[in-house]
Every structure is written in C-alpha cells, then in structure tokens.
Amino acid sequence: MAHGDITHIDIPVSDLGRAAGFYSDLFGWDIAEIPGFEGYPMWQAPNGISGGGLAPRDDRFTQPRSYVEVDSIDDAIEKATRAGGSVAAEKQNITDSSWWAVIVDPDGNYIGLFEGVVNPS
Incomplete structure (x- = not known):
C-alpha cells in the first residue's frame, strides 16, 4: 500500500465471538485470531485486500x-x-x-495512522 491508502478498519464490539459470527455470516468475511494478536480477531474481505480488526469497545472507541x-x-x-x-x-x-497512532481532525473525527510493514518478507 502507499501513503494515503486506507489500510485497515477497526470495528468496536462488546462481544468478540458474537461480532465475528455476525460479520462472517453477513459479509462472508474470514475472521480469525492471528498468533501474536490474541484477543483481536482480524477480518479479511472476500476481495483479499480490505480488512481490519474487531476491537474491544470502550468509552473512547465507540465508532x-x-x-x-x-x-x-x-x-x-x-x-x-x-x-x-x-x-x-x-x-x-x-x-x-510497524506502528499506529490516532489523530483527531478539526471536526472531531478520529483517524488512525499506520506506518510500516506487519509481515516483512
């Protein structure tokens, strides 16, 4: 991916198992926990490009x-x-x-930032 590409989308959920079943059944997403990222199931869309994670919902992460x-x-x-x-x-x-951070734009929108390579070859 290149600078400016949307690379990942996190979805806040209150029940990881229920959410994994919901999104897998609804969209056909492949959802699994990856070694090293236990408790953070990641999803992959059928196009093989789009993906993200199901992350625990909290007061600061609701959307x-x-x-x-x-x-x-x-x-x-x-x-x-x-x-x-x-x-x-x-x-x-x-x-x-690889690294991540979150900024807030002047309108209050939270945007995640990603830098690096997760699986270097």
Missing part, C-alpha cells in the same frame, strides 16, 4: 475507525496538529517494523 497508511507517523502527526488537529493516541508499536 469504526479507518487507518490510513503514511510514510511517517511522526510527520503526519506534526502536519495534522499544525493544521488544527490533535492526537488521541500517540505512536505505538504493532511489531518491530
């Missing part, structure tokens, strides 16, 4: 969140804050070669 791939999370956060945005979740590791 689906898209993650946009960026060349540099640090640069994207700096640019977003200069343009009137803010940071909801600082840059955090996913793997040794």
